[in-house]
Amino acid sequence: MKIATWNVNSIKARLPNILEWLGEAKPDVVLLQETKTVDDAFPAMEIEDLGYNIAIHGQKTYNGVAILSKFPIEDVERGLPGNDDDEQARYIEATIAGNNPIRVASIYVPMGTEVGSEKFAYKLNFLDRLIKRFEKIHASGEAAVMGGDYNITPDDSDVYDPIKLHETVLCSTIERKKLRTMVNMGYTDAFRTFNPQGHQYSWWDYRAGAWNKDNGLRIDHLYLTPAAADRLSASDIDRDPRATIDPQCGPDRLPPGFQMQRAAEKFCYPFSVSCCVVRREFPGQYR
Numbered sequence: 001m002k003i004a005t006w007n008v009n010s011i012k013a014r015l016p017n018i019l020e021w022l023g024e025a026k027p028d029v030v031l032l033q034e035t036k037t038v039d040d041a042f043p044a045m046e047i048e049d050l051g052y053n054i055a056i057h058g059q060k061t062y063n064g065v066a067i068l069s070k071f072p073i074e075d076v077e078r079g080l081p082g083n084d085d086d087e088q089a090r091y092i093e094a095t096i097a098g099n100n101p102i103r104v105a106s107i108y109v110p111m112g113t114e115v116g117s118e119k120f121a122y123k124l125n126f127l128d129r130l131i132k133r134f135e136k137i138h139a140s141g142e143a144a145v146m147g148g149d150y151n152i153t154p155d156d157s158d159v160y161d162p163i164k165l166h167e168t169v170l171c172s173t174i175e176r177k178k179l180r181t182m183v184n185m186g187y188t189d190a191f192r193t194f195n196p197q198g199h200q201y202s203w204w205d206y207r208a209g210a211w212n213k214d215n216g217l218r219i220d221h222l223y224l225t226p227a228a229a230d231r232l233s234a235s236d237i238d239r240d241p242r243a244t245i246d247p248q249c250g251p252d253r254l255p256p257g258f259q260m261q262r263a264a265e266k267f268c269y270p271f272s273v274s275c276c277v278v279r280r281e282f283p284g285q286y287r
Contacts, residue, residue: 001096003104004275005031005147005220006241007203011066012036015043021241022050027275028070029096031106031147035064042066059089065106065148072097082129090126091133102228102278103137107148112169120169123151127178134182134223143227145278146187150221152179154189157198158218170219188229190222190276191237202237202274220274228278235276 004027008014011032022030030052035042039058047054052068057078067073073094080091093105107130112123137144152175156162165171183189191200201216210216224232 001028001102001278002275003027003029003031003145003147003222003278004238004273005033005106005149005222006273007033007108007149007220009034010036011064012041012043015046017241019046019050021273022047022052022068025238025273025275027068029104029145030068031104032066032068033064033106033108033149035066036061037064055092055094057089057092059087063089063108065089065092065108067092067094067104067106069094069096074101080126080129080133082132083125086126091130100143103140103142103144105133105137105144105146105148107146107150109149109151111151112175115167115169115172115174124174124178127175131178131181134185134187138185138187138225141227142225143231143278144225145190145222145228145276146182146224147220147222147274149219150179151219152176153217153219154179154183154192154221158201160199160201160213160215160217170217183223186226187223188226188232190224190229190232190235191218191274193229193232194235200237222274222276224276224278231278233277235274238273238275241273 008018011018035058037058038060039056042056042058044054047068051070053073055067055073055076057066058064074097076092076094078092090108091105093103096102096104110119110123110126112120114120134146137146151170153159153171154176159165159171167173200218202218202220204210204216222235
């Protein structure tokens with residue numbers, strides 16, 4: 001079973017590219033972040049036509065998370081527990097059903113804007129709540145994959161220039177400490193298991209030619225409980241979607257050997273797709 005996490009930065013704006021990637025990569029489960037649309041406006045029909053079941057937790061203009069699955073989706077939980085007043089759509093969790101069910105979560109951790117800011121305080125609170133959720137999932141003993149855009153680099157090997165970005169948002173000690181608290185409960189970093197060398201990234205700034213220079217950060221992660229990690233057989237980052245020409249951006253001024261990632265300072269694809277493969281068998285047909 002191939003499980004992928006992808007911050008799509010607006011599912012409606014990127015829909016042709018998303019459908020193309022789904023058709024080519026054929027993932028079994030996809031965890032989406034920043035869908036940026038309410039549930040009723042989610043392009044469900046187009047995705048269902050490719051054989052996917054869908055669970056959505058949407059929000060107008062901002063945030064939004066979703067789970068796509070070739071297999072039945074059950075026991076859906078929307079919203080991260082711990083703050084009933086939090087209306088931001090950043091967390092959805094569900095069971096992918098079958099003989100060997102697996103619990104998955106699509107998580108969009110706040111960026112935090114700047115260390116010490118009000119939005120950074122919200123990020124830290126969100127992480128505290130996420131730690132409690134990780135504890136509960138781990139204590140259950142079930143196979144689970146907690147994937148998403150965590151907006152945190154685990155350590156300096158996940159940063160193109162750790163000196164320049166020292167103690168800045170995404171790279172601060174306090175963020176990393178909270179992330180380590182989750183991982184140290186007994187979770188496995190799927191990508192790091194098969195790629196120990198570091199300096200491989202999942203996100204690149206759209207400014208200053210970061211993509212061409214490979215000035216990136218690894219902030220998208222798939223964390224597995226022991227029961228899921230026992231079946232982990234592969235993990236990688238698919239950079240092709242990040243290199244694809246965005247239909248909303250013109251193809252002018254392409255650097256040699258590269259496809260378009262930006263034009264006239266317009267935000268295109270900042271993210272690649274992080275994937276892992278968990279061995280399992282399902283009976284019968286997908287749908």
